[in-house]
Amino acid sequence: MERYQNRQDQNSPFGEFQRNFDDYRRKLNQFMKGWGLWAICGILLIMYICSGFYVVGPGEKGVVLLFGKEYSISDPGLRYRLPKPFMSQVVVDVTKVRRAEIGFRSDGSRTRSVPAESLMLTGDENIVDVQLIVQYMVQDPVKFLFGAEAPENTLRASAEVALRGIVGENTIDYTMTKGRVEIQQKVQSYLQKLLDNYNTGLLVTQARLLVVDPPSQVQEAFHDVVRAWEDRERLIKEADGYSEDVIPKARGHAQQEIRQAEAFKAQRVIRAQGDAQRFSLVVSAYSKAPAVTRERLYFEAIEKVFSSARKLVTQGSDSKVMPLLNLSDAYGLLPAPPTDKQNSADDQSRKGH
């Protein structure tokens, strides 16, 4: 007791607190005796009633429940319902497009493949690596909330069912090439059918195949097929190039040969005409004085022939001089000393004149 007594000392902090507390209590009692209590009750009541306000954002729908039972559906804006435990609401975004990734997960900018999900059997017993993206939205908020447990998980699982089902119906080549669009459409309609069946209230807006690839173990072989196709095209193009090169050149050569032949023909004919004309003119002149003309022509020709050729005039018709002529020397068949040759040639020509 002594210790408590001490605490109530003027100076101790506890003593001060005690005094303040007593003071408050006195004031509170006074307040309660007046309108104070009612005021507090009133404020609490108003606060309670006000707890029934809630906001439905743009693109959202609010589902209002009265004692757990669907009561109404509210549109965007500031809305009011009775406070709990009478009414409650669940707000669902019905315009947001949501996405589910099958066969891969993206965190931020990076994507990571999930082989367990992405590898699947095709109808021709091959294995293909498929990544699918499903875009969907809530079509019916009531079904979405109350139709199926975890509707978005249902969607993921059903998307896998649909994708594997459809891929299993097709061959690997069809799936990877021409069939892509068709498979997308089939997956989408199949998935929608399942979702409707399960009362999920979800609408698939798009199912898109992101990747349809051979598994990494055989990717190199598939790439080689692509390269082989390119090789094939290249070989054909090269051959085409050869053909484009050779044929025009051949045509050019052909034209050249034909034109040359044409030139030859024209030349022959024209020259013949010239020769003929000349001959005709000469003949007509000749016929006027045949003997003289004939001899003149003869001498002209002989003159021309003899003027340049080497000549040797012999006496008489005997040709005793023949053996003396060194024919080989004259025709340069045997090499002879140049001076001798020169002299003998000079001698001969002097003899001729």
Added chain:
Amino acid sequence: MLKYALALFVVALVALQSVFVIQEWEQGLVLEFGKPVRIIREPGLYFKIPVIQELIVLEKRILAAEARPAEYITLDKKRLTVDTVSRWQIDQPLVFFQTVRNYVGAIARLNDITSARLRQEIANHNFKEFIREEREKIMNQVTKGTEEQAKRFGIRVIDVRIRRVDLPEEVQSSVFARMKAERERIAKRYRAEGDEQAREIRAKADKEREIILAEAYKQAQALKGEGEAESAKIYAAAYTKDEDFFRFSRSLQAYKNIFSKDTIFLLNPDSPMLRFLESPYGKPVNSAERKIAVPKAP
């Protein structure tokens, strides 16, 4: 004052014990000392006797039962790893509660039923049929079979779907090897086809070139022949006017062309050319020569 407050507190406690709400996605079962007395299927506000009666709340929504992957054998003795997912709903809460009590138990039972049915169905089909053609039909069969058996547990089965069908690990590598071989075959074919077509195109080009050149040669030869023929005709027409003179003049022309400065002539003064070489009056002309020299009058 205190008495009122205490009374109010007790009333509130009793009320809380006796009033309950069944949500839109729930259904309820009221037990009286463990004995079911009421099934509540609609959401709303309900009452029960406190302490004596007990409430069991169950899901009303469609639930999933995902089975673990298990190995199955097809009719053609191929092994497959298959997992399924079933969708179900508690149809009769009372039966459900009495037979399987909770979701875990229900899912285990369901998976047992589906895998047994699936094993039976897969064993009746070949691998190819199962993968490709009959998947839907098999799933419908399994659904039907499961549906009937699940009724005993107060469960309504919406459907059973095969999710993943995979080959066991050790088979996968041989599948990859086969796929690789198949691609190699295709690659070889493409390259060979390229070679085939390239050769054909080149040979065709060569052939065309030869034909073009031969045609040109043919045409050129014909043209040359025409030229020769025509010129021959022209010459003939001209020269037949005086054949003798033609022979004479053509010979002279030939002499001019034939003999060059290397030619050696052995000349005899008796030749007509040298008739005047030794005498201004000349040697008499050989009558035979004369005859040739003077042409017949045309």
